[in-house]
Amino acid sequence: TRASAGSCGREHDLIISPFFDNSCIPVDHLLTVSLFSFAFCLALSCSLSVPLSCACCRCLMHIPAADSTPASLKVPSHSPYLLIGGGTASFAAARSIRARDPGARVLIVTDEPDLPYMRPPLSKELWFSDDPSVTETLRFKQWNGKERSIYFQPPSFYINSEELASAENGGVAVLTGKKVVHMDVRGNKVKLDDDTEISYDKCLIATGGVPRNLQVIERAGEEVMKKTTLFRKIEDFKSLDNVSRNAKSITIIGGGFLGSELACALGRRCKTTRQSGLEVIQMFPEKGNMGKVLPEYLSNWTTEKVKREGVKVIAEALVKSVTCKDDKLEIHLKDGRLVKTDHIVAAVGLEPNVDLAKSAGLEVDSDFGGYRVNAELQARSNIWVAGDAACFYDIRLGRRRVEHHDHAVVSGRLAGENMTGASKPYWHQSMFWSDLGPDVGYEAIGIVDSSLPTVGVFAKATAKDTPKAATEKSGTGIRSESETEDTATSPVASVTPLPPVAHKDDYGKGVIFYLRDKVVVGIILWNVFNRMPIARKIIKDGEEHADLNEVAKLFNIHED
Amino acid sequence: MSSVRQEGKDKIIFVTKEDHETPSSAELVEEDPNDPYEERGLILPNGEINWNCPCLGGMASGPCGTEFKDAFSCFHYSKEEVKGSDCLEQFRAMQECMQRYPELYPQEDEKSSSKTSQDSTEESGANSTSASEQDSNTSQPDTESTAES
Numbered sequence: 001t002r003a004s005a006g007s008c009g010r011e012h013d014l015i016i017s018p019f020f021d022n023s024c025i026p027v028d029h030l031l032t033v034s035l036f037s038f039a040f041c042l043a044l045s046c047s048l049s050v051p052l053s054c055a056c057c058r059c060l061m062h063i064p065a066a067d068s069t070p071a072s073l074k075v076p077s078h079s080p081y082l083l084i085g086g087g088t089a090s091f092a093a094a095r096s097i098r099a100r101d102p103g104a105r106v107l108i109v110t111d112e113p114d115l116p117y118m119r120p121p122l123s124k125e126l127w128f129s130d131d132p133s134v135t136e137t138l139r140f141k142q143w144n145g146k147e148r149s150i151y152f153q154p155p156s157f158y159i160n161s162e163e164l165a166s167a168e169n170g171g172v173a174v175l176t177g178k179k180v181v182h183m184d185v186r187g188n189k190v191k192l193d194d195d196t197e198i199s200y201d202k203c204l205i206a207t208g209g210v211p212r213n214l215q216v217i218e219r220a221g222e223e224v225m226k227k228t229t230l231f232r233k234i235e236d237f238k239s240l241d242n243v244s245r246n247a248k249s250i251t252i253i254g255g256g257f258l259g260s261e262l263a264c265a266l267g268r269r270c271k272t273t274r275q276s277g278l279e280v281i282q283m284f285p286e287k288g289n290m291g292k293v294l295p296e297y298l299s300n301w302t303t304e305k306v307k308r309e310g311v312k313v314i315a316e317a318l319v320k321s322v323t324c325k326d327d328k329l330e331i332h333l334k335d336g337r338l339v340k341t342d343h344i345v346a347a348v349g350l351e352p353n354v355d356l357a358k359s360a361g362l363e364v365d366s367d368f369g370g371y372r373v374n375a376e377l378q379a380r381s382n383i384w385v386a387g388d389a390a391c392f393y394d395i396r397l398g399r400r401r402v403e404h405h406d407h408a409v410v411s412g413r414l415a416g417e418n419m420t421g422a423s424k425p426y427w428h429q430s431m432f433w434s435d436l437g438p439d440v441g442y443e444a445i446g447i448v449d450s451s452l453p454t455v456g457v458f459a460k461a462t463a464k465d466t467p468k469a470a471t472e473k474s475g476t477g478i479r480s481e482s483e484t485e486d487t488a489t490s491p492v493a494s495v496t497p498l499p500p501v502a503h504k505d506d507y508g509k510g511v512i513f514y515l516r517d518k519v520v521v522g523i524i525l526w527n528v529f530n531r532m533p534i535a536r537k538i539i540k541d542g543e544e545h546a547d548l549n550e551v552a553k554l555f556n557i558h559e560d
Numbered sequence: 561m562s563s564v565r566q567e568g569k570d571k572i573i574f575v576t577k578e579d580h581e582t583p584s585s586a587e588l589v590e591e592d593p594n595d596p597y598e599e600r601g602l603i604l605p606n607g608e609i610n611w612n613c614p615c616l617g618g619m620a621s622g623p624c625g626t627e628f629k630d631a632f633s634c635f636h637y638s639k640e641e642v643k644g645s646d647c648l649e650q651f652r653a654m655q656e657c658m659q660r661y662p663e664l665y666p667q668e669d670e671k672s673s674s675k676t677s678q679d680s681t682e683e684s685g686a687n688s689t690s691a692s693e694q695d696s697n698t699s700q701p702d703t704e705s706t707a708e709s
Binding site for chain 2 (some may be wrong): 153455
């Protein structure tokens with residue numbers, strides 16, 4: 001498991017901890033940091049504790065939580081740096097700008113009522129919390145046991161918008177509850193929904209997206225819409241949490257990351273004593289969970305895991321219509337099946353928000369959606385786009401649009417660098433991860449599309465291993481379940497004779513390569529952690545490798 | 561012994577620990593330590609501090625970012641025997657700033673009680689510092705040549 005993997009299980013955004021925990025500091029930084037921290041202590045004759053303890057690399061910072069009361073709502077007429085959107089990409093850009101431009105004045109404008117926060121815990125960690133007030137505190141336990149808030153920073157980190165122009169060292173101000181509705185590129189200014197205008201020198205568009213809905217639900221009328229959740233924001237989490245405490249049956253439509261994570265979270269919740277009465281159904285058109293991401297054998301394996309989390313999975317399900325009858329929803333599938341449920345969660349994708357394209361005269365990509373930008377994330381002079389809404393040119397992998405948290409961090413940071421004169425292309429490949437409950441996880445990087453040919457290399461269980469011993473050794477907790485797995489249905493083509501012990505297909509640990517024209521364009525690390533740098537290197541190289549088993553050796557999959 | 565199976569376009573290989581014990585024959589492209597596109601660690605190849613290093617978290621960008629940068633820069637370039645001893649003002653300014661934002665930089669109460677033993681703390685501190693400075697002299701070449709992980 002991540003915890004037993006030693007230092008930061010997830011790479012990226014390591015936080016130095018001068019005074020406490022050195023395990024997360026990369027070796028080449030360690031000496032500098034520890035000398036600095038010691039000198040600091042020495043100079044002050046007391047130690048100053050700066051709580052930069054090792055944060056889960058998925059998060060930008062480890063700061064104690066505070067409430068989300070937003071800063072002042074007064075609108076400044078000008079901001080040198082204007083960031084449209086208050087999500088992960090925008091926050092990463094703000095931090096990058098402040099790091100590189102001393103005293104920079106940065107204004108974030110968001111139509112949400114909340115300060116910038118991270119999204120992944122909304123469909124994962126927050127659901128595993130034992131704290132009954134979690135919907136208020138929005139705090140969760142990271143993989144390393146330490147607690148933090150989903151907010152990147154508490155309110156005291158930000159300055160008031162009124163103070164932005166005069167603050168001696170600049171700062172970051174957040175304008176909440178305001179929507180940018182019009183962009184004047186020639187005049188370098190935007191207009192808000194209250195008709196006020198803000199001019200800028202450099203602008204970032206990080207507007208993210210809006211959850212898609214099924215047409216059949218939109219057409220089904222208000223009664224059905226009222227019992228449907230489109231999941232994206234804090235308010236959606238609170239609403240679904242509330243529904244899950246009262247409903248008898250919830251159906252998730254969608255078999256991708258969000259749908260599967262929510263299904264597992266709700267399924268796990270119904271296994272605990274609090275929610276023993278809740279039925280959790282998940283339905284999707286594919287043959288198995290993550291059918292568009294994982295090769296079929298692994299998608300099947302994953303689906304079995306999802307079922308063990310207490311979810312009733314209905315695969316190959318196409319929704320024909322949805323009606324509301326006697327205060328219950330009736331989902332009619334095209335194959336004639338009928339599913340009755342109290343509430344629907346539609347997790348069928350994200351529509352990137354390109355509302356400003358028209359007024360700004362910005363190009364929208366017809367293949368991937370989103371604003372079309374170059375390799376340096378620039379749309380026009382003085383305008384950059386980052387995060388879910390950016391369709392960018394990836395030098396290695398080609399034009400793409402990525403909807404993951406780490407990409408928002410990486411692209412936001414890059415946009416911030418380029419807004420302060422760096423002129424760097426998208427080069428450091430972002431990663432993503434998914435958890436199927438707290439015991440099983442995988443990390444991925446690059447293009448991970450199940451339609452590509454794949455080569456999966458898995459650690460074989462030996463005859464000596466008992467399921468229990470293997471579980472304890474690897475910490476994955478899967479072996480015990482693998483006994484009842486279905487074996488593959490395709491004919492076996494063995495290169496070497498199989499060992500006498502007939503092992504079931506046990507995809508406990510391994511690495512899967514995704515190939516395009518014989519080059520590895522994507523990698524999944526299946527229950528192995530701490531190996532992302534080597535995966536990133538292989539993708540960056542873009543070489544043709546004759547034997548991927550040799551490449552797999554670089555990952556040491558048999559070690560923890 | 562490894563076993564290989566093909567399911568349509570997907571190849572599945574199972575390998576034992578022994579199978580993977582022999583060194584890999586896969587070739588990786590040599591890293592360019594001066595590649596301008598690469599993400600850098602805390603210290604750039606030219607010796608400057610990378611304020612945008614993810615490892616710094618929000619230290620360089622928060623309300624005390626300027627004070628932090630001043631203190632850390634001073635320390636980094638300090639040539640004193642006790643490194644950073646010429647940076648007391650900057651450290652103090654940083655601490656003062658951080659104390660104004662206890663939410664962002666919580667203080668540990670028990671450590672600030674030893675005002676009277678200030679001299680002895682500095683003495684023992686000085687001894688330790690010179691010891692670690694010795695360490696730093698011997699290990700510095702390694703530090704500088706380590707590729708960014």
